[in-house]
Amino acid sequence: MKQILVSAGDALTAKLVEQAGFNAIWVSGFEASARLGLADNGSITMTEMLNIAKPIVDAVKIPVYVDVDTGYGNFQRTVTEFEKIGVEGVCVQDDIEGQKTNSLWGGKTELMPKEEFALKIDVNKKSIKVIARTEALIRGYGMEEAKERLLMYADYGADIVLPHTRDAKLIMKDMLHMVGQDGISVKPMAIVPTKFPEYTNQQLFDMGYSMIIYANQTERVKIKAVREALKILKKSGCMLPIEKTLSASLDDMKGLTPC
Numbered sequence: 001m002k003q004i005l006v007s008a009g010d011a012l013t014a015k016l017v018e019q020a021g022f023n024a025i026w027v028s029g030f031e032a033s034a035r036l037g038l039a040d041n042g043s044i045t046m047t048e049m050l051n052i053a054k055p056i057v058d059a060v061k062i063p064v065y066v067d068v069d070t071g072y073g074n075f076q077r078t079v080t081e082f083e084k085i086g087v088e089g090v091c092v093q094d095d096i097e098g099q100k101t102n103s104l105w106g107g108k109t110e111l112m113p114k115e116e117f118a119l120k121i122d123v124n125k126k127s128i129k130v131i132a133r134t135e136a137l138i139r140g141y142g143m144e145e146a147k148e149r150l151l152m153y154a155d156y157g158a159d160i161v162l163p164h165t166r167d168a169k170l171i172m173k174d175m176l177h178m179v180g181q182d183g184i185s186v187k188p189m190a191i192v193p194t195k196f197p198e199y200t201n202q203q204l205f206d207m208g209y210s211m212i213i214y215a216n217q218t219e220r221v222k223i224k225a226v227r228e229a230l231k232i233l234k235k236s237g238c239m240l241p242i243e244k245t246l247s248a249s250l251d252d253m254k255g256l257t258p259c
Contacts, residue, residue, distance in 0.1 A: 002205050003063075005213045009035055009052065011059035013218050015256050018060045024088070025060060027053050029067040030102060031219040042100040046072035046081065054085045063088030065131065067215075070097050070112075076123045079130070089129030091162065092121060094136075094149065103164060104194065108140040114149045118156035125157075131190060131211075132158035137165045154187040160211060161187050168196035 005026035008014035014025050030040045032052050038044055049066060057064045068090045072078050075092060082090050093100070094117040096110055111134075112120075121132055132153035136146035150161040188210035193199055204212050225246060232241050239247075 001210070003211045004201060005065055005211065007031055007214055007216050007218050008056055009219055011055040012256055014056045014060045014064070017218070018062050022062070024062055025056060025064040026213050026215055027056060027064060027066040028215050028219070029069045031216050032067075034219065040102040042069050042095075042098065044069070046078055050081060050085060053082065053087060057086045065089045065091060065129075065213075067091045069093065070095050070100050071120065073097060075120050079123050079125050079128055083126065083128040087128065089131055089159065091131035091133055093133040093164070094153075103135050103138045104166070106139075109135075111135055111139065111141070114152050117149075118152045121153060121158055122156045129159040130157065131160040131162050133162040133164055135164055137163050137167070150189075158187055160190050162190040162192070162211075162213075164192060166195040168193065168199060 003024045004022050005024040006017045006020075006022045007026045007028045008017050009027065009031045017025055027049070029044060029049070032049060033040045033044045036044065036048065046068070049068065049072075053064065053066050064087045066082055066087050066089075068078055068082070069092070071092045078092075079090060094112045094114070095101075096112050099109065101109065111117075117132075121130055123130075132150070134146055134149040134153070136149050137143065146163050150163060154161055189208065190211035190213055191204055191209045192213045192215050193204065194215055201212055229242050229246050232246070233239065
């Protein structure tokens with residue numbers, strides 16, 4: 001099944017994603033950290049992320065996937081706790097615990113040995129899916145290292161594998177050749193096209209990806225819209241220009257909440 005996941009950091013946004021016809025929600029660690037005034041460096045706790053995710057799960061009927069960074073120290077417990085609140089899946093990455101930073105900006109950092117990470121994700125789970133994400137490409141370790149990691153993670157129970165990258169062409173040229181290679185069956189592959197927004201969903205699906213994750217777009221749209229609204233309010237000294245151009249109606253907002 002092909003899925004498009006769109007980020008939502010709260011129940012209201014999740015309902016808008018569902019109403020727009022997308023078939024899954026992504027709860028982003030980057031977005032969640034930013035809303036709490038934290039850097040995206042593993043500062044957010046499992047309890048904080050559970051508290052963010054549960055109202056989202058309760059608000060929508062479509063599946064919800066949660067970014068759990070490096071797994072909060074005990075990945076088996078993390079899987080269990082997120083399974084309890086009804087999430088469809090969690091995504092865990094192979095940074096070393098306590099050393100996670102946002103890979104869209106940073107350079108090369110040490111990763112957890114692949115054998116150690118593979119054992120980490122080899123957990124008991126019932127209905128929840130595990131997305132195993134490698135930082136090998138985006139951190140400069142190269143294609144072969146990324147391939148080895150994803151093949152091992154698939155063998156150790158990952159339901160979906162995710163090579164994080166800034167370079168779409170690198171992925172297109174080589175990564176999907178893993179499928180069926182030497183008789184190895186690779187699990188469905190996800191992609192996060194933050195750094196290559198020009199590619200359409202259909203192009204990515206045609207390349208063989210099963211899951212497309214729009215990881216932070218809704219929060220970035222909010223930042224721009226709120227900044228513009230505040231600028232207009234400051235300049236005009238009244239709400240009317242905002243009401244006419246940027247604001248949803250009160251009835252619209254009420255309609256997104258329970259009766």
